[in-house]
Amino acid sequence: MSDAPDAPVLRMEAVRKSFGGSVVLRDVDLEVAPHTVTALIGASGSGKSTLLRCANLLEEIDDGAIWLDGEEITDPRADQDAVRRRIGVVFQAYNLFPHLTVLENITLAPRRVHGVPRAEAEARARELLERLGLGGKAGEYPDRLSGGQQQRVAIVRALAVRPRLLLLDEITAALDPELVGEVLTVVRGLKDEGMTMVLATHEMAFAREVADQVCFLEGGVVLERGTAEQVFGEPRQERTQRFLRRIVEAGRL
Numbered sequence: 001m002s003d004a005p006d007a008p009v010l011r012m013e014a015v016r017k018s019f020g021g022s023v024v025l026r027d028v029d030l031e032v033a034p035h036t037v038t039a040l041i042g043a044s045g046s047g048k049s050t051l052l053r054c055a056n057l058l059e060e061i062d063d064g065a066i067w068l069d070g071e072e073i074t075d076p077r078a079d080q081d082a083v084r085r086r087i088g089v090v091f092q093a094y095n096l097f098p099h100l101t102v103l104e105n106i107t108l109a110p111r112r113v114h115g116v117p118r119a120e121a122e123a124r125a126r127e128l129l130e131r132l133g134l135g136g137k138a139g140e141y142p143d144r145l146s147g148g149q150q151q152r153v154a155i156v157r158a159l160a161v162r163p164r165l166l167l168l169d170e171i172t173a174a175l176d177p178e179l180v181g182e183v184l185t186v187v188r189g190l191k192d193e194g195m196t197m198v199l200a201t202h203e204m205a206f207a208r209e210v211a212d213q214v215c216f217l218e219g220g221v222v223l224e225r226g227t228a229e230q231v232f233g234e235p236r237q238e239r240t241q242r243f244l245r246r247i248v249e250a251g252r253l
């Protein structure tokens, strides 16, 4: 474990991942400082989701290493379940259990996996629901909520276990455009509270606004990495420039 206050929460070094014969991540390096937001951008298929899935040990890497708070989590001796309990993940599809209420969805993992007593888990869930503007929804079933509300419940569920790091994978991609804003507002709020986050996104204007670090992936390679100003302002690589030009032309930046 690392004690330095600004030691990276997440560090990836020379991470490689292939599926079958095709290399999806090639020697990816990444450092995520505490209380910062890292945005992964890049074309569809560039490896953003795979990178997040490797960080959470949902995929086994072929080479390289990953550290969480200074502990090498890709070490075969690492306790993978314990690592996953320290990382919250929200996916594009909310994956809420339809037969459970909002409150039950949120308290399931804290109670069953973390052994938190019911009253404590419910109090934390209600507090988070209130903070994310879902105060009246604890007893509802997911299908009674809008897509934006369901995604906010999924974020509450990820936060309920007090994760050290939050990974957000295209969390607005499945939403109708008018519902995107309410979810992005939640992410802004979490940033203000100091939550360390890595998010894969196609919302370029949002990435530019919220990210302390932007990582541009192309074909599994980190082509550019820097502040939002550096990557969006004056990208060094011609491929990044072309990608951003296409996005600007499509009116997404």
Ligand SMILES: Nc1ncnc2c1ncn2[C@@H]1O[C@H](COP(=O)(O)OP(=O)(O)OP(=O)(O)O)[C@@H](O)[C@H]1O
Binding pocket: 019, 020, 024, 042, 043, 044, 045, 046, 047, 048, 049, 050, 051, 170, 200
């Ligand atoms: N389980 C898998 N088996 C085989 N190939 C996979 C698997 N997961 C991802 N891939 C391939 O890896 C490449 C990168 O996929 P990934 O989902 O990481 O990209 P992405 O940048 O997140 O794309 P998008 O923006 O569309 O979500 C793609 O070519 C994809 O088809």
